[in-house]
Amino acid sequence: MSPAAGRSVSLVFSAALTLTAFASLVSGATISWLPAERPVAVEVDHVASAPTHDSAGLAWAHTLAVFAEQGSTLNVPAMAGTWRMTSGGRLRFELPYPVTRGVRYRAEYRVAGAVPIISYFALPADTTPPSTTVLHVFPSADVLPENQLKFYVQFSAPMSRGRTYEHVHIRAAAGRVIELPFLELEEELWDPTMTRLTLLIDPGRIKRGVKPLVDMGPVFETGKAYSLTIGDACRDAEDRPLRANFEKKFQVGPADRIGPDPAAWKIVAPSVGGRTPLVVAFGESLDHALATRMIRVVQADGTELDGDVSLGPREETWGFMPDRPWRAGTHRLVVSTTIEDLAGNNVGKAFDVDVFEDVQRHIHMPTIEVGFFVK
Amino acid sequence: MKKTSSLATFSLIALGLLVPCAHAALTDGMKEGKPELKSMSQLTFGPEGILFVADTKAASIVAIATGDTRPSTSTAAIRALAINQTIAALVGSKAEDIIIEDLAVNPVSRQAYIAVSRGRGPDAVALLVRIKADGQPELVSLDKIKFSRVALPDAPADGSVGEGKRARNPRNESITDIAFADGRVLVAGISNEEFSSTLRAIPFPFSTVEKGTVVENYHGAHGKFETRAPVRTFVPYKVGGESHLLAAYTCTPLVQFALKDLTPGAKITGKTIAEFGNGNRPLDIIVYQKDGKDFLLMSNSSRGVIKVAAEQITGAASITAKVADLAGLKFEKLDWAGITQLDRLDGKFAVVVRTGASKMLDLETLALP
Missing domain, CATH: 2.60.40 (Immunoglobulin-like)
Incomplete structure (x- = not known):
């Protein structure tokens, strides 16, 4: 040449x-x-x-x-x-x-x-100002358990892959960056539209005993304050930076080692004939994505109802607005037992169990059902 | 990414004693056409030049009859400098927008194949690239090729997400590694929502995919029980004449599973036989033979490339107590720096992708230690 x-x-x-x-x-x-x-x-x-x-x-x-x-x-x-x-x-x-x-x-x-x-x-240089932002981070609560497992970061536009972990950090007090908090996967955990990123806390760095881990220490410790930060150098799919840095501040409370218990959820049954929402209170925060997807409403004849699902503040409640007015009679809430709380505990199974127990004992039905009556 | 034909079979091919049949049974049931590949995240070769491609975005595994079945008699090294730049030139892009997803060498032809993503956004295009003898890349045309496809169960098409306004489904399943052993494609995956580690064993030729096996392991370095963490890379290996998987996790336990235990819907617990150190991600594992003995070679994100004498595996103790950092199988650290991809070229050499002096990615041949 x-x-x-x-x-x-x-x-x-x-x-x-x-x-x-x-x-x-x-x-x-x-x-x-x-x-x-x-x-x-x-x-x-x-x-x-x-x-x-x-x-x-x-x-x-x-x-x-x-x-x-x-x-x-x-x-x-x-x-x-x-x-x-x-x-x-x-x-x-x-x-x-x-x-x-x-x-x-x-x-x-x-x-x-x-x-x-x-x-x-050559295409002209890009002069479009940055416009992509972080819309939400879930969990939305500002107090998280010490064994918090996941964060979902929702961006306003599709992002680019491959360098994200360089720009996403967990910081302790005074801005100190916690080393390697995430389970880093080369391809990164994006949804198909590449607008939502899943960050998993490395399960090897979730505190389990009384003492901190011998190696790098746990990511979170009870009583301390942290923040999840996303730097504006994070690139969107157009290779533009974010409009601004993002920070979610939170406190860390005690570990949660008890799985969600649908039988203890409080169900406010709607009235017949209207389209008032069914509201279910979990008594704790659940994983945003799974709580949105893993609860269904079924009529007495087994028909699943269509409708809109919404989660309340801190993902502590689940609301369901049916497409058609409520009919009288027994209904059931069908919940996948793989639904998780913030620490990744499932229905009937904590996130970290003693694997030397009889593991078979933990295998249970794929769903659990809770009845309610519309009148 | 890893050898799936046994060492013995490979040796026979190399000696010319066993010639793969061009029209063998495994490709007979395939259809001819253009497989739609939304992504290519992992590659592994099976017999008869069949390349298995993990399409994470489509939650499926595609078997491609490459037709690359002519046994190689070459012993030449493969070398290709700055492959992210030469591939970018080939496909009209820039090096920063080329992601090298995986490397696999066809054990029959000794040709290196690379799964490439052209672009980093949702519109990225998946490409299959082969490295020519002169070190230049060429696109492998998939326009008219024999292939078959199998969809992973429980993957994004989730029954609880309805039509219309609720149709958008942000669930995705990433495939962390695939391999071929005993007539089955083995697939390790992790979801971007539920936290669980699954291993699936899919009989080939494809008919149906069974529900995955949920795997758990004991992680000595963390002093407590680690459950459901994803398998990062694995290699099939026979222990005591029985097929096993050796699976590596982050921070870096090596766990042994019996292949026969991978039954649909089961939950199994592996036997942890080594702890290779904290603050580290395992990248690739290969098995090779030297002086009549088997060795494992494992590349890592921060602990370099390590060599393990496989004879330690039979009768290895199960690690069930808390360890400070290292335990179990003894290993030797090699001075192979910057390795991001690793596969076996033949009985004597490995092919690697490494970050070169210019910060470009070089494909090189290294003698197996």
Whole structure:
């Protein structure tokens, strides 16, 4: 890729000038980026001596090559893609993926005995101000158990993956960063839209005994104050930073080693004929995602009711607004026993149990049901 | 990521005594077409050039007949510098937007395959890349290829999430590792909601997937019981003639499970045979033979690459008491720095991806120690 030799007639178009995006002209041939604003293809017209057929694209690939420049001296390959002759006699290279901001693309048209023609394209620099924010963090309570297991961070727009743990921290008093608090997974735990991040506290660093762990110590200790911070350098899917730093402050209270007990939940039964919400009070905070998903309402005939679910403050209550008015009679709340509280305890099973007990004893029904009456 | 054909089979292939059949039974039931891959997070080779791909976003495992079944007679090293940059050039992107998800070497052809994500956002494209003899990457076309697919049960399509206004489902299951052993694809996973560690054993060719096995283990370094933590990486290995899995967890217990115990819906407790140290994530494990003995090689996030004589495993004591840091199997630390991906190239060499001097990712061949 020696620069000067082949570039006697090359023109570099600045980002602002790429609207027409036509390049140098030699022997009547012109390179065009199509469409000019955000090209999906590169075409050469007045193709002089192009091979007439080339299903494998090999000869065409040598004639018209497009490079995504990497700013290094390394010998990088030309872009993969597909080539064809258009009905108008133009040699066309189709870019297999959308063009990326921050990359300068270089098209080279080479025919034997002629000076190569070179043309460049780059998207304009991003001038959009940062707009993505952290909408919520769950749990929303400001006192969490010492064995708190998970945080969900809800962003306002899709995020990018792979560098998140660099920007997310647990800080103790005076801003001291707790070392390696999270169970870090290379691919990170995102929902499919990449707007919600799940952070798991490393279960190896949840305090279990009276003494702190011999190695790095527990992440949380009762009676102390902490914060979960998300730095604005965290990048969204458009590679823009967040609009601002985010901080959730909380206190840590005693460990919770008792699983949720649906039989003890307080159910405020709605009245027949209306659409007043059913309200269930857990008596503690439950895991936001699981409490939203793992409780269903079933009529006496076994039909599941459709409706809207909402969680109350601190995820201590669950509300259900049915799509249709309540009918009289017995209803059941069907709860998956894998529902979790903030410490990851399930129905009938604490998060950390003595595995030398008979483990079979802990296996139970997948759901538990609690009845209520609508009248 | 790890060898799934036995060492013995590999040796026979290498000696030319056993030639894989181009139209063997395992690919017969596959259909031809273009597998839609939403993501490629983990790779492992099975027999006959079949590549198993974990598609985390689609919660499925896809078996691809690569057709790459010609036994290699080469002994040459594979070397490809700055693969994040050369792959970026190939697919019209920049090095920062290329994620190297996994590396797997086809044990038959000795070719290195890489699962790549082009982009870091929800629109990222999953690509399969092969490294050519000259060190340059090439895209493996999946447009017309024989494949089969199996969906993981209990994964995002969750019955309790309805249609219409409640259809959005933020649940996702990440696959932390896959391997092939005894005719089954083994899949370790973790959900982004329920905290549990599951191992699934999926018979191949695919028919149905059974419910996963919930696994638990004792973690000596933490002095109490660790339950439900996810398996980070694992390797199939025969102990006393019986198939086992050696599974590594964060902070870094190595736990042995009998493959026959992985039955649908069961909960099993593994036997912890080593503690390799705190503040560390295991990345990859491979098994190899040297001078007639088996060894494990395990790469780690902060404890480098360690070598373990596998003969210690038979009869290893179960760690059930609190330990300060290290316990169980003895190991030797190698001076292989910056390793992020590891697989076995052949009987004598490993292929690694490591962070080079330029902070670029280099693919290199290293002699097995």
